[in-house]
Amino acid sequence: MIHLCVHLSREAIFAGPVQYQWMYAFERYIHILKGYVRNKARPEGSIAEGYIDNEALTFCSMYFNEGETKFNKPEWNYDGPIKATQDGNIFVFKQKVRGIRVAINDVLNLKDLKKARWYVLNNCDEVQPYVRQYMDELERQGLRNVQEMLESEFHTWFLKYVSAIKF
Known part of the structure; x- marks a missing residue:
């Protein structure tokens, strides 16, 4: 070679x-x-x-309406239409989910669990006003590492905040 x-x-x-x-x-x-x-x-x-x-x-x-062909087959990970929620529940927790592979029961360590919670909450459009509100609180306290605190502590603040709200 x-x-x-x-x-x-x-x-x-x-x-x-x-x-x-x-x-x-x-x-x-x-x-x-x-x-x-x-x-x-x-x-x-x-x-x-x-x-x-x-x-x-x-x-x-191409002309078959009934049955599944490669032209009308749903995407591999398509779970159906996403329905809007009117009952006050957060949108991301109302979605249907289907696993792609066999489920593996594994325990996340605390660091990975915090990252997973942050990822889900940060990528939910309905939570963004609360993220900004918590960021403003951290900035008012004069903390330097706002982004790190946001990622590590937002989920606990959000749980307390949402639990205190009466829907």
Whole structure:
């Protein structure tokens, strides 16, 4: 493989940027075509039949309304429409969630748990006014590390604040 480095510079000069000589897309498609082979005595005919079958099924599936095809299949991690809440509950806690992989029961350490809580609360649009309110309180106290305090202590302040509010 060291000898390959000798020729790489010359190949780059001759062929130009790597995207013009990159064969990955073709190799990938050849792999798909090889998957169509059913009769090893006549691979070309099998590939042609498989390609025609795939094209015909793809064309027909564009017009099927019932059943799941690659044109009307929901996205892999789509959980359905998100419904707005009118009962005063925070939007992020009303979403349906479906795991992508097998669940792993693991205990987070306190540092990771605080980061997870901060991430969820910080990315919820309904909580942003409370984040600003808590940030203003910290700035009024004259603290220097407002962002660190916000990330580490906001979830406890928010829990106390929301528990005190009567909905």
